[in-house]
Structures are given as structure tokens and as C-alpha cells.
Amino acid sequence: xxxxxxxxxxxxxxxxxxxxxxxxxxxxxxxxxxxxxxxxxxxxxxxxxxxxxxxxxxxxxxxxxxxxxxxxxxxxxxxxxxxxxxxxxxxxxxxxxxxxxxxxxxxxxxxxxxxxxxxxxxxxxxxxxxxxxxxxxxxxxxxxxxxxxxxxxxxxxxxxxxxxxxxxxxxxxxxxxxxxxxxxxxxxxxxxxxxxxxxxxxxxxxxxxxxxxxxxxxxxxxxxxxxxxxxxxxxxxxxxxxxxxxxxxxxxxxxxxxxxxxxxxxxxxxxxxxxxxxxxxxxxxxxxxxxxxxxxxxxxxxxxxxxxxxxxxxxxxxxxxxxxxxxxxxxxxxxx
Amino acid sequence: xxxxxxxxxxxxxxxxxxxxxxxxxxxxxxxxxxxxxxxxxxxxxxxxxxxxxxxxxxxxxxxxxxxxxxxxxxxxxxxxxxxxxxxxxxxxxxxxxxxxxxxxxxxxxxxxxxxxxxxxxxxxxxxxxxxxxxxxxxxxxxxxxxxxxxxxxxxxxxxxxxxxxxxxx
Numbered sequence: 001x002x003x004x005x006x007x008x009x010x011x012x013x014x015x016x017x018x019x020x021x022x023x024x025x026x027x028x029x030x031x032x033x034x035x036x037x038x039x040x041x042x043x044x045x046x047x048x049x050x051x052x053x054x055x056x057x058x059x060x061x062x063x064x065x066x067x068x069x070x071x072x073x074x075x076x077x078x079x080x081x082x083x084x085x086x087x088x089x090x091x092x093x094x095x096x097x098x099x100x101x102x103x104x105x106x107x108x109x110x111x112x113x114x115x116x117x118x119x120x121x122x123x124x125x126x127x128x129x130x131x132x133x134x135x136x137x138x139x140x141x142x143x144x145x146x147x148x149x150x151x152x153x154x155x156x157x158x159x160x161x162x163x164x165x166x167x168x169x170x171x172x173x174x175x176x177x178x179x180x181x182x183x184x185x186x187x188x189x190x191x192x193x194x195x196x197x198x199x200x201x202x203x204x205x206x207x208x209x210x211x212x213x214x215x216x217x218x219x220x221x222x223x224x225x226x227x228x229x230x231x232x233x234x235x236x237x238x239x240x241x242x243x244x245x246x247x248x249x250x251x252x253x254x255x256x257x258x259x260x261x262x263x264x265x266x267x268x269x270x271x272x273x274x275x276x277x278x279x280x281x282x283x284x285x286x287x288x289x290x291x292x293x294x295x296x297x298x299x300x301x302x303x304x305x306x307x308x309x310x311x312x313x314x315x316x317x318x319x320x321x322x323x324x325x326x327x328x329x330x331x332x333x334x335x336x
Numbered sequence: 337x338x339x340x341x342x343x344x345x346x347x348x349x350x351x352x353x354x355x356x357x358x359x360x361x362x363x364x365x366x367x368x369x370x371x372x373x374x375x376x377x378x379x380x381x382x383x384x385x386x387x388x389x390x391x392x393x394x395x396x397x398x399x400x401x402x403x404x405x406x407x408x409x410x411x412x413x414x415x416x417x418x419x420x421x422x423x424x425x426x427x428x429x430x431x432x433x434x435x436x437x438x439x440x441x442x443x444x445x446x447x448x449x450x451x452x453x454x455x456x457x458x459x460x461x462x463x464x465x466x467x468x469x470x471x472x473x474x475x476x477x478x479x480x481x482x483x484x485x486x487x488x489x490x491x492x493x494x495x496x497x498x499x500x501x502x503x504x505x
Contacts, residue, residue, distance in 0.1 A: 279481065319481075
């Protein structure tokens with residue numbers, strides 16, 4: 001985005017009597033910088049709209065999730081009833097799976113294994129509370145653009161791209177419904193320009209009537225002959241942990257720090273969450289239970305995990321960032 | 337032979353030796369080793385790994401362009417052996433030129449890659465088996481991830497996919 005080609009020293013020398021050329025260059029630079037800021041701001045505003053739409057609208061559609069040449073199709077229904085969100089996600093291919101999210105908890109049904117896994121309320125609306133500093137960070141670490149209109153699942157959408165300026169984050173491309181703001185397609189792109197992961201609706205009805213029956217689980221909340229499994233993690237108790245990651249990619253700031261109790265373990269697990277405004281990285285620290293721990297990277301779609309050891313602790317770093325980023329962060333975790 | 341391949345990759349051979357090793361490299365076994373070493377190297381450096389499917393793509397691409405001849409492309413480089421710069425070039429050339437030829441000639445490249453992956457795991461004790469993502473961590477993470485806020489339940493698919501990989505009770 002450099003339009004002003006004058007080296008600073010020359011610009012300073014000519015400051016007494018600015019030439020037409022330098023004036024033009026300065027104003028061009030200002031215009032370009034302004035345009036970049038404006039599109040970053042626009043893109044951020046669109047995302048905030050998308051986050052709000054996802055929370056407040058009724059919608060039902062078919063969602064296709066792609067990663068590493070793997071495709072999964074699911075049915076997604078979202079209902080807002082008396083201010084409460086209710087959501088149902090049913091896998092359409094492969095083994096049947098069902099996820100029901102209510103204001104109380106998230107329940108995953110695995111009918112072939114006859115298991116219901118119950119997680120505590122696991123959604124917080126982080127994005128709408130994006131701080132001014134995080135918004136600035138987004139503009140600093142991503143080239144944000146609001147692009148042309150495209151049609152997705154029969155709806156006209158607004159395209160937004162966030163191209164990273166370093167190799168420690170993925171590129172993002174979003175397609176938001178032009179009318180409601182609901183995100184209809186999201187894509188993660190690596191530094192080779194290849195798609196790491198993609199969510200897309202192939203059909204979706206927005207703001208149409210959704211019956212309560214459509215978001216009810218296909219089984220009883222806890223079928224009698226099914227096994228009820230509580231998720232291993234308890235709720236987050238915010239407090240200082242004494243741990244920190246010293247080599248975070250630029251723009252990542254701590255958004256949460258605390259402890260979670262882990263089922264079957266005496267000692268709680270420390271969790272620190274860092275975010276650049278668009279994605280987050282979690283750092284988990286726990287006393288090592290196993291004598292030998294395999295360390296290294298594992299990946300699923302856009303999520304990368306790096307595990308390593310620090311003294312008698314297991315460090316797990318996980319986030320929607322490339323392998324190099326989780327590794328760098330994990331290797332920098334230590335006591336404050 | 338394996339040691340020679342290793343030295344060749346590190347750019348530690350002279351021109352004469354280079355010619356000799358190149359002749360030896362014509363055997364499928366040597367090719368396998370060559371591919372293995374490169375995949376191991378890539379794994380250790382954390383580079384993206386060549387997917388087994390790309391072998392068939394390479395073969396198809398090569399079949400479409402029968403005039404691409406690896407030895408011709410490699411020979412001019414012989415003059416520059418034993419320099420560090422060449423070692424870098426060799427890595428690139430190996431993956432692009434020799435790699436292509438190897439994938440098109442050797443019958444079972446996916447096995448070679450699988451073996452290399454295994455070897456890399458053992459060597460570095462670094463790479464966790466695929467599908468071994470901790471679902472609980474993932475869910476605990478998603479609670480605070482902006483992408484969850486933006487996409488709603490969508491990212492939950494990841495967790496479901498992971499949980500689905502768990503062994504049945």
C-alpha cells in the first residue's frame with residue numbers, strides 16, 4: 001500500500017516548499033491509508049453483524065463442512081424463542097450424530113453407541129465485544145477487504161476477505177447474506193492459497209418460521225438405556241494462573257485466564273485464551289499424568305494442536321492458526 | 337547406499353560421486369529411500385507433507401507431458417555440487433523433478449510416504465497420530481473463540497467429527 005515513493009529524508013528537506021508532486025503523493029497516501037482503514041472497518045462491522053445475525057435470527061439450512069478432502073453434510077436449525085436460543089445440528093452422512101444447544105448446555109447424541117455427551121454452556125459471544133484495540137489489530141495484521149457480491153445458496157452475499165500479513169495466521173474469506181448479515185459461507189486459506197477448511201450452506205431459509213419441534217432432539221433428553229457422559233471440563237473460573245506465553249504472534253492479546261476442573265483429576269487445568277480478534281488460541285497447562293507424553297503437532301481442518309512438556313506439566317496449545325503458530329506459542333509457555 | 341542418499345541430500349558429494357549415486361538412484365528401492373528422506377526432512381521442518389493422492393496427480397500430469405525428463409534437468413546442476421546453495425536447490429529439485437519422476441515410476445508411492453511418516457514419527461517422537469485431537473480441549477477452546485461467535489454452531493462440527501473418531505465403548 002505504499003504510494004508515497006519519497007524517502008523520508010527527501011520529504012523532510014522539501015518540507016519548506018512542498019512541490020506539487022510531493023503534495024499529491026502525500027494526499028494519495030492518505031487516501032489509500034484511509035481506504036484501507038475504511039475497508040477494515042467495514043469488514044469488521046460486517047462480521048459483528050454476522051455474529052449478531054447468527055444469534056438473533058431463525059434459520060434452517062443444509063451445511064457442508066470440508067477439510068483435507070473430507071466432506072460432511074449436516075442439517076442446521078436455529079430458533080430464538082422468548083429470547084432464548086435453541087439450535088440443532090444433525091449429521092446427514094456417516095454415522096448419525098446430533099448436537100442440541102440450548103441456553104443450559106450442549107448435548108451430543110451418538111445413537112449407534114447409545115451415548116449422550118453433555119457439555120456445559122460452551123458459547124460466549126466474544127465477537128460483538130471486540131475491543132477498539134482488537135479492531136485496530138485486525139487492520140494491522142490482516143489486509144481486510146469488502147469485495148463484490150456473490151450468490152451463495154440462492155442468496156446474494158457480501159464477500160469479506162482477511163489476508164494475513166505474516167505467516168502465523170490463516171487467511172479468511174466470509175460470505176454474509178446481504179440482507180440479514182448471516183454468514184452463509186466461511187473459508188480458511190493457508191499461505192499456499194489452498195483451502196484448509198470451509199463451511200457453507202447449500203440451502204438456507206432465513207427469518208422463516210421455525211417450529212419448536214424442529215430444534216428438539218430426536219431422542220429423549222436422557223434415554224433410559226443410554227450412557228450419560230458429562231464432558232470432562234468444568235466451567236471456567238477466571239483467575240490468575242501464573243502461566244503465560246511469551247512469544248505470541250503480533251496482535252494476540254489475552255482475553256481470558258482461569259482454571260477448569262477436569263473430571264477424574266484432582267488438579268484443575270489452567271486455560272489462557274489469546275485472540276487477534278478474528279481467531280483464538282487456547283493454552284492449557286496441567287500436571288502430567290502420564291509418564292511419557294508424545295509431543296508435536298496434530299491438525300484437523302483449520303485447528304492445529306501442539307503438545308509439549310514444561311517441567312512436570314503438559315502444555316497443549318490449540319487454535320485456528322497454522323502449525324507454526326501453535327508451535328511457537330507452545331514453546332514459549334512458562335511461569336510468569 | 338542410504339548413507340550416500342543422505343550425503344547427496346546434504347550436498348556433501350563431489351561431481352564424480354554424484355554421477356555414480358545418480359546411477360544407483362535408478363533402482364526403485366533407492367527412489368523409495370530418497371522420497372522417504374525428503375518426507376522425513378519436510379516433517380521435521382514442519383513443512384506441508386505431500387499427500388499420497390498427489391502421487392496419482394503427479395503421474396497424470398507427467399503422462400500428459402511425456403517430454404519432461406528428470407536426468408536432463410538434473411545434469412547441469414552437477415557442476416555446482418558440494419555447495420550449500422546446491423543443497424537447497426537439491427531439496428527443491430528433488431521434490432519437483434526427481435519426486436515427479438519417482439512418483440511416476442515407482443509403483444507404490446503411498447506406501448513410501450506412509451513409511452516415511454512412520455519413520456518421521458519414530459525419529460522425532462514428534463508427530464501425534466492423526467485423529468488424536470482432544471475433543472474436550474476443543475470444546476473448552478471454542479467457548480472463547482471468535483469464530484464460534486461468528487459462525488454459531490458451525491465450528492461445533494469439528495468437535496463432533498473428533499468425538500466421532502473415539503473408539504466405541
